Amino acid sequence: MNRPVAGTAGVRPEPGSFRDPANRVFHVGDDVLRGLDAAAAADWRALAGSEFFPALVTAGKVCGTEDAPPALVPADARRPWAAVLRHDRIPFVSHPYEWSFAMLRDAALLHLEILRAALAEGFTTKDGSAYNLQWRGTDPVFIDIGSFEPVRDGEPWAGYRQFCQTLLYPLLLTAHLGVDFQPWLRARVDGIEADQLRPLFAGTRRLRPGVLTHLHLHGAMQQRNASATTTDVRAQLRAAGYTRELVLATVRGIEKLVRRLDRRPPVSHWSDYQRTCGYTGQDRAAKEGFVTAALAAGVRPRLVLDLGANDGRYARLAAGHADYVVAVEQDPAVVDELYRTLRAQGQRRILPLVLDLADPSPGGGWRGVERAGFASRASADAVLALAVVHHLAIGRNIPLPEVVDWLVGLTAPGGAIVVEFVHPEDPMAHRLLANKPDGLFPDYRRDTFERLLAARGRITDRLELPSGTRTLYRAVVGG
Template sequence: MTVPDTGPRVEPGSFRDPGNRVLHRRGEVLRGLDERAARDWRSLAASDFFRDLLATGKVCGTEELVPVPVDLPWAAVLRHERIPFVSHPYEWSFGMLREAALLHLDILAAALAAGFTTKDGSAYNLQWRGASPVFIDVGSFEPLRDGEPWAGYRQFCQTLLYPLLLQAHLGLDFQPWLRARIDGIEPDQMRRLFGGGRRLRAGVLTHVHLHGAMQARNARASTSDVRDQLRAAGYSRDLALATVRGLTRLVRRLAHRPAETHWGDYQRTCAYSAADRRAKEEFVDRATAATGPGLALDLGANDGRYARIAARHAGQVVAVEQDPAVVDALWRALRDEGERRILPLVMDLADPSPGGGWRGVERASFTDRARADVVLALAVVHHLAIGRNVPLPEVLDQLVAYATTGATLVVEFVHPEDPMARRLLANKPDGLFPDYRRDTFEALLAARGRVLRRVELPSGTRTLYQVVVGG
C-alpha cells in the first residue's frame, strides 16, 4: 500500500503523555520528545539493558534522528520500526494477552534492575510481530526515583491482569469487557465478581480486594503524599522487583481451557471434499502470488490453513476469526512455529471493532486499520448473509471496504443448495432470502470490481472468484 506524501500527522491515541507524541510522516513512525523526555531517552539509549531489549526484539526498533527535522518542533525526535498491523487487546486471545503481560513484566524487571521504570502499564503499550509480542511505548521509560511505586500498576491490573483473572477463574471471555472500556476493568467491578470463596483464588485477594481497599483509603491523598508514605515505610527498588516477580509467577500460573466448539473442529466437520480443498488451496495460492508482498486479510480464518498459503507471498497476514478458542489454538501453533508473518485476531465480522476512546478515534476501528492488498473471504458470505441476516449487497460493500483500490478480493459463494447453506436456511422463515442466488451475487460482484477468474469447486455447490477491487 502506498502511503501519501503528506506532512506530519499526530497519532490520535498518543495524547495522554504530553511529554511525547507519536507522529506519522511519509510512511515513517516518529516520536517527538520535549526537553525532559529527551533527557530520559538519552539516559535510556546509553544503558546496556535497553540495548539488550532492542537486540532481542522485545522493544520495537528505535533510533534518534540527528539533527531534529526542521518541520518537527521537538527537543528530540525518534524513528520507530513500523509495526505491520496495529491491533487492540480486545482482539487478542487469552494466550496472547497472557504472553503480552509476561513481556511487559519482563521488561519492567529489566528496567528496575538497571535503575529505570515505566510510567505506564497498559496493554496498549504492546503490539505483535506475527505471533510474537513487542513493547512499543519507548516514551514510557524514565529513571527510577527511590521510594516511588510503579506508576503503571493500576493500568496493568485493569488492562492485563484482571482480564486474565476473569477468564482463568470464571471462564468468561474478557474481550467484551476490554472493548467496552478503554481503561480496562475497574477494581470495584472485579470485587463484585470475586466475592465469598472466590476471593481466595490465585491473585484475587492481593490484586483485587487489597488493591481496591488501598485505592479507597488513598482516594483523597495526592501522589506526593502516597510517595512520602511509601518512602517512610521503606519502599525500595528491591521491593518493587519482588512485586514484579510475584506478578510474573501469578500470570504464568493462570490458565484457561476452553470448552469445545463447533468451529474448533471445522476442517473435519465442514462440507469440503478432498478435491474441493485441493482446488481451493490452488486457487488461493495463485491469487495471492499474483498480488505481491503487501498486507493480506483472511476473514474467517479458522485454523489458518489459507492464511499460511497467503503468507507464502504476502508481507503480513491478519487472520480474523470469531471464536476466541480457535484463535488461541492458532496463535499457539504459530508461536511454536516461530511464525512472524501471520497475526491471528478475535473478531466477529458482523460486529467488527469500532473506533473507541476519546472522540471515537483514540483507538481506530478495524475498517480504518484494515486497508489490505489481498482480502480472503472464504466460506464467509453465507454466514453473514443467511446466518446474520446482512443484505448481500452490504456484505460485499464491507468486504470491499477492507481493501485498497486495485487490491485482490478472493471470495467464495456457497450456493443455496450446498449442505451448509441448507442448514442455515433451515433455521430461517421460508422465502426470507430470495436474492441469495449465484446470478445475483455475480452481478453485485461485477459492480464492485473486475472478475479475473471464476472456479467452481468439484462438489458443484461452491464457486471461487478472484476480483480486482474497483477495477
C-alpha cells in the same frame, strides 16, 4: 533502519498518542516518529546509553528506535520538541480486546520482563497499559519508548493500576471464571476497574491466586487513599522504607502469578470446522490451488486479511505469498488454539485476532478515534473471504450488497478479493436457511452475487468446485 529524511508535509499526529504531553507520535508516509520535550529527551539519552535497552531492541522485544532530525515533525507551540525519534513500523496495529487469552498473557509477561530489566538498571515504566504492546506475528513487542523514566526510591510502580486494569484483571476473569475478557476490554478503553470485578470474586473465590492481593486489597488501598495526593502517598512509602528492591520483588511476584494463569478453552463447533464443513478432498485441493494462484498473481501483497480464518489453513498458505497475514476469527477458543500452534511453530508472519465479522471493532476512546476501528486499519492488498459470505448474508441477515461493499472497503485500490460463494442448494446453506422464514433471502443467488461483485471490481478468475455447490472468485478492486 536508516532511511531517507522525510519532510514535514503530510505529517499526521497519531490519534492514540496524546495522554502524555512529554512526547507525541506522528506519521509521515511510512515513518513512525516521536517528538520528545526536554525532560523526555534527557530520559531517552540515558535510556539509549543503558545496557538493557539495546539488548531488548536486538532481541525484538522493544521496537527498533533511533534518533531522527527534529525538523521532521512540527514543534508543539507550548512545548517545543527537543528530540525526535524514528520507530520501526508495526505491520498491523491491533487492540487487546482482539487478542486471545494466551496472547494477552504473553503480552503481560513481556511487559513484566521489560520492567524487571529496567528496574535493575535504575529505570521504570510510568505506564502499564496493554496498549503499549503490539505484535509481529506471534511475537509481542513493546512500543511505548516514552514510558521509560528513571526510577526514584520510595516510589511504587506508577503503571501498576493500568497493568491490573488492562492485563491482570482480564486474565483473572478468564482463567478463574471462564468468562471471555474481550467484551469487557472493548467496552472501556481504560480497562476493567477493581469495583467492577470485585463482586464476581466474593466468598471462596477471593482465595483464588492473585485475587485477594491484586483485586480486593488493591481496591481497598485505593479507597483508603482516595483523598490523598500522589505526593502524600509517595512520602508515606518513603517513610515506610519502600525501596527499588521491594518494587522488583513485587514485579517478580506478579510475573510468577501470571505464568500460573491459564485457560485451555473447551472444544467448540468452530474448532473442528475443517472436519465438519463438508468439503470433499477434491474440493479442498481445488480450493487451495485457486487461492494459491490468486495470491501469486500480480504484485506480492504486503498485507493479506484472512476473514473467518478458523484453524489458519489458508492463512498459512497466504503467508507463503505475502509479507504479512492477519487471520481473523470470531471464536476466542479457536484463535487461542491457532496462536499457540503458530507460536510453537515459530510463525512470525501471521497475526491471529478475535473479531466478529458482523460486529467488528469500532473506533473507541476519546472522540472515537483514539483506538482506530478495524475497517480503518485494514486496507489490505488481498482479502480472503472463504466460506464467509453465507454466514453473514444468511446467518446474520446482512444484505448481500452490504457484504460486497464491506469486502471492497477492506481492500486497497488495486487489491484483490478472493471470495467463495456458497450456493443456496449447498448443504451448509440449507442448514442456515432451515432456521429462517421461507422466502427471507430471495436475492441470495449466485448470479446476483456475481453481478454485485463485478459492479465493484473486475472479476479475473472464477472456479466452480467439483461438488458443484460453491464457486470461487478473484476480483480486483477498482479494476
